[in-house]
Amino acid sequence: xxxxxRQFTLVARPQxxxxxxxxxxxxxxxxxxxxxxxxxxxxxxxxxxAMRGWMNEGKSYxxxxxxxxxxxxxxxxxxxxxxxxxxxxxxxxxxTWGVQDYAAVAAESLSKVDAKLAPLPKYLxxxxxPGLTAYFGLLEVGLPKAGExxxxxxxxxxxxxxxxxxxxxxxCTAIGIAGGAxxxxxxxKELGFDACIDYKAQDVKKALRxxxxxxxxxxxxxxGGDILDAVLTQIRMKARIVICGAISQYNNTTPVKxxxxxxxxxxxxxxxEGMVVFDWAPRYGEGIQAMAxxxxxxxxxxxxxxxxxxxxxxxxLNKLFSGENFGKLLxxx
Numbered sequence: 025x026x027x028x029x030r031q032f033t034l035v036a037r038p039q040x041x042x043x044x045x046x047x048x049x050x051x052x053x054x055x056x057x058x059x060x061x062x063x064x065x066x067x068x069x070x071x072x073x074a075m076r077g078w079m080n081e082g083k084s085y086x087x088x089x090x091x092x093x094x095x096x097x098x099x100x101x102x103x104x105x106x107x108x109x110x111x112x113x114x115x116x117x118x119x120t121w122g123v124q125d126y127a128a129v130a131a132e133s134l135s136k137v138d139a140k141l142a143p144l145p146k147y148l149x150x151x152x153x154p155g156l157t158a159y160f161g162l163l164e165v166g167l168p169k170a171g172e173x174x175x176x177x178x179x180x181x182x183x184x185x186x187x188x189x190x191x192x193x194x195x196c197t198a199i200g201i202a203g204g205a206x207x208x209x210x211x212x213k214e215l216g217f218d219a220c221i222d223y224k225a226q227d228v229k230k231a232l233r234x235x236x237x238x239x240x241x242x243x244x245x246x247x248g249g250d251i252l253d254a255v256l257t258q259i260r261m262k263a264r265i266v267i268c269g270a271i272s273q274y275n276n277t278t279p280v281k282x283x284x285x286x287x288x289x290x291x292x293x294x295x296x297e298g299m300v301v302f303d304w305a306p307r308y309g310e311g312i313q314a315m316a317x318x319x320x321x322x323x324x325x326x327x328x329x330x331x332x333x334x335x336x337x338x339x340x341l342n343k344l345f346s347g348e349n350f351g352k353l354l355x356x357x
Contacts, residue, residue, distance in 0.1 A: 029054045031124030032095045032337050038079055040275050041345060044338040046079070047095065055128035062106040062134065064117060064127055069334070069355040070098030070148040071341050072182070073246075073271045085300045094122040095337075098153055100137070100144045101357075111136065118147045123337050125357060141316065149352035150319070150326035151312050154182035157268060157301040158244075159311040162187050163194075165266045165299045166242040170195030173236045175255060178246035179220060180207035180327075182352035183268060186315070187244045188217045189324050196242075199235050201228065201251060203347045210350075215325055228254040239263075247272045249281055256285035263294040275345055327351030 028051035036046045057063045078089050078096055089096050099122065103115040108131035111117070117134045121127035137147045149155060161183075168174050174191035178184040179200025188198040188211060200211045200220040208220035219235040221228055228251055232240070239260035245252050248270025259265070273280045289296055304311070318324035329351045331340045336355065343349040 028052070029124055029126045030334055031122070032334075033092055034079060034089045034095050035091060037081055037091075038076070038275075042076065042079070042275075042338055042341055047338060049335065049337075052124075054126045057105060057107045057128040059107050060132075061128045061130055062108055062111045062117075063104045064099075064101045064119070064121060064129055064134070065104050066099050066121070066125055066127070066334075066357045067101040068099065068145055068148055068330075069123055069337070069357060070100075070152065071344060071349075071353040071355065072098065072153065073269055073344050075341065076275065076345070085302065094124050094127075096120060097123050098148050099127075100148050106131075110134075116144060118152065123334070125334065142319065145328045145330065145352070145354055146319075146326065148354060149182050149328055150186055150324065151315060153301055154352060155186050155315055155326075156304065156308055156311045157299075158183045158186035158190060159315060160301060160304040160307070161266050161268050161299045162190055162242070162244060164304070165297050166244060166264050168194050168196050168242050172241035173197045173199065173239065173260075174242040174244065175199045175201065175232070175236070175240050176244040176246070177201040177251050177255075178269075178271065179211045179217065180350060181246065182326075184244070184246055185211065185215055185326060185351070186324070189215055189318075191242075192216050192218075193318065193323060197236070199232070199240075201232075201247075207350060210327070214327075223251060229257060232258050242266070244268060245270070249273055252283050253285045256283055256288045259288055259292050259294050261292050261294075263292055265289075265294065265296040267296060267298040271345065328354055330354045330356050332356045 032047045038046045100118045116139045119134045174196045176184045176187040179202040191198040198217045211217045221231040244266045246269045249272035329349045
């Protein structure tokens with residue numbers, strides 16, 4: 025075992041895009057687990073848009089990362105030693121122990137996974153927080169019905185790619201919005217979406233009118249901003265808009281841009297509702313079981329974008345906001 029534990033701690037609240045200087049990258053001692061804890065070795069770190077919000081001061085659905093604290097992140101790894109009867113050395117686990125090589129973690133905060141059923145990265149993607157966000161956000165908030173039109177932005181990302189596939193499994197038409205011809209080709213040809221709009225090359229409002237001439241029943245929003253506004257002009261009576269994220273707004277140094285076309289909600293008696301996956305924590309097992317079943321049947325696919333090297337963390341995180349990532353973004357440690 026290494027004698028050092030490399031870790032990124034947050035030392036400044038970012039203004040705009042995250043910078044390396046917002047973190048301290050240093051080496052600490054590998055911790056010793058106490059009673060009820062296990063020592064874990066990080067194998068993969070999940071990079072998610074929500075992490076940008078966690079760095080901001082202020083009220084949110086989860087407390088902000090404190091200055092001087094190891095940067096919070098979803099993680100997957102291996103138990104090296106255990107002082108809990110729930111785990112033994114060699115167990116593969118997922119949790120949220122942050123951007124570091126090692127951690128002593130309370131046993132109750134970990135979940136054991138079977139790497140023989142699915143590779144470890146899948147448990148941070150389609151079988152982890154992004155997949156569960158798609159599953160509960162679409163099915164419990166979006167409430168899609170067979171024959172309806174479901175539109176999802178960020179369609180090639182970790183959440184969006186799952187939303188569209190579940191929509192198809194439920195008998196809906198799935199239309200994605202993504203940035204770039206290669207991403208659109210992937211969601212249509214590989215994931216089975218009915219159509220995809222390239223917001224970098226097309227007029228979203230016009231293209232959506234062509235792809236869904238009768239309008240949109242469910243919109244799963246991952247980006248906010250102008251794309252949310254464009255979709256609001258196309259919704260049908262009693263439409264449901266799921267607000268999952270607003271990645272286009274996370275690095276703003278000016279106030280967040282709200283929807284200017286919100287009166288469409290009134291005209292169409294539609295509903296816009298925010299969702300945070302943690303609200304369904306007691307039902308995570310249900311979602312994982314359903315999606316693992318679809319994966320085994322070849323009905324649910326996913327793509328991971330894996331970057332090697334813990335030391336790349338700040339620059340790799342920014343790939344989420346520049347649109348460089350293609351699929352679920354992870355760091356392999």
